[in-house]
Amino acid sequence: MELVKITELLKDAEKGGYGVGAFSARNTFLIEYVLRGASKRKSPVIVQISANEFNWFQVTAKEFADRFFEIYGKYEGKVALHLDHTRDLEIIKAAIDAGFNSVMIDASQKSFEENVALTKETVLYAHERNVEVEAELGRIGATDKIETDNDESLYTVPEEAKEFVERTGVDTLAVSIGTAHGVYPVKNPKIDLDRLARIRKQVAIPLVLHGGSGLPPETVQKAITISGGGVSKINIATDLEQAFLNSLHCERKLNSEIWQMDPAALTKAGEAVQAVVEDKMVNFVKSAGKL
Ligand SMILES: [Zn+2]
Numbered sequence: 001m002e003l004v005k006i007t008e009l010l011k012d013a014e015k016g017g018y019g020v021g022a023f024s025a026r027n028t029f030l031i032e033y034v035l036r037g038a039s040k041r042k043s044p045v046i047v048q049i050s051a052n053e054f055n056w057f058q059v060t061a062k063e064f065a066d067r068f069f070e071i072y073g074k075y076e077g078k079v080a081l082h083l084d085h086t087r088d089l090e091i092i093k094a095a096i097d098a099g100f101n102s103v104m105i106d107a108s109q110k111s112f113e114e115n116v117a118l119t120k121e122t123v124l125y126a127h128e129r130n131v132e133v134e135a136e137l138g139r140i141g142a143t144d145k146i147e148t149d150n151d152e153s154l155y156t157v158p159e160e161a162k163e164f165v166e167r168t169g170v171d172t173l174a175v176s177i178g179t180a181h182g183v184y185p186v187k188n189p190k191i192d193l194d195r196l197a198r199i200r201k202q203v204a205i206p207l208v209l210h211g212g213s214g215l216p217p218e219t220v221q222k223a224i225t226i227s228g229g230g231v232s233k234i235n236i237a238t239d240l241e242q243a244f245l246n247s248l249h250c251e252r253k254l255n256s257e258i259w260q261m262d263p264a265a266l267t268k269a270g271e272a273v274q275a276v277v278e279d280k281m282v283n284f285v286k287s288a289g290k291l
Helices: 006-016 028-040 051-056 061-074 089-098 112-128 158-168 193-202 217-225 238-247 256-260 263-284
Strands: 020-024 045-050 078-086 102-105 132-137 172-175 207-209 231-236
Touching: 006 020, 006 078, 006 132, 006 172, 006 231, 020 078, 020 238, 020 263, 028 045, 028 061, 028 238, 028 263, 045 051, 051 078, 061 078, 061 089, 078 089, 089 102, 089 112, 102 112, 112 132, 112 158, 132 158, 158 172, 158 193, 193 207, 193 217, 217 231, 217 263, 231 238, 231 263, 238 263
Parallel strands: 020 045, 020 231, 045 078, 078 102, 102 132, 132 172, 172 207, 207 231
Antiparallel strands: none
């Protein structure tokens, strides 16, 4: 595979009316199955992992990147290596040193001014090293909070998005328009397409949808194909984890002990993850065949 700039993948996608899946590999083991699925489906792909996942699954940025660079040459296609949600600039610097070519600074829990300042600092550091930066404006909650009354107040404000992008020079922007992390147990979430359209009118850079797992394909398609270009990077984590755990007949959440299980069972579980990756490319973001 060829390591390419994430904005190159995303601008092509925006023009082509499809999305690019950003798949959380959770650990070094699953990287291979994500790449294999992309190669088989001739799809652009983003491999990612977050700072929390480094902690939960006891892997470092360097170990993750080393594994990625060890195997990515075996497959056909275009790929970007992205660091998902990270609040700590030191972890971002370690990931850049390790070879990640895109990083997310998540200061969305801070005030607008603090978010601008921290994002700008990250952009300056990353751009000097030819690495791109994603930031988040508005707050994307977890699914247990999706029914709360004050969700609306966490949504991205279009005029703020314009100011934020101008002041920070950020390359891609995660927007809060109704999705949440995790799966949606009760009912399908609404996506605020009108808000997305208004954000698009204010900013030209690629937009990122977090919380892609469990969304109905027709919902994500609407968010991708909105006039002027909607979201183009679609984060998918939970659906992969569930496929992996189901295959292992594991009731618990994924944890670092799972990697010590029987290798044959792990391989089968990796293949189950690959099947989900392929299904997302074909039916969800519709990136299959778009190389
Ligand atoms: Zn996220």
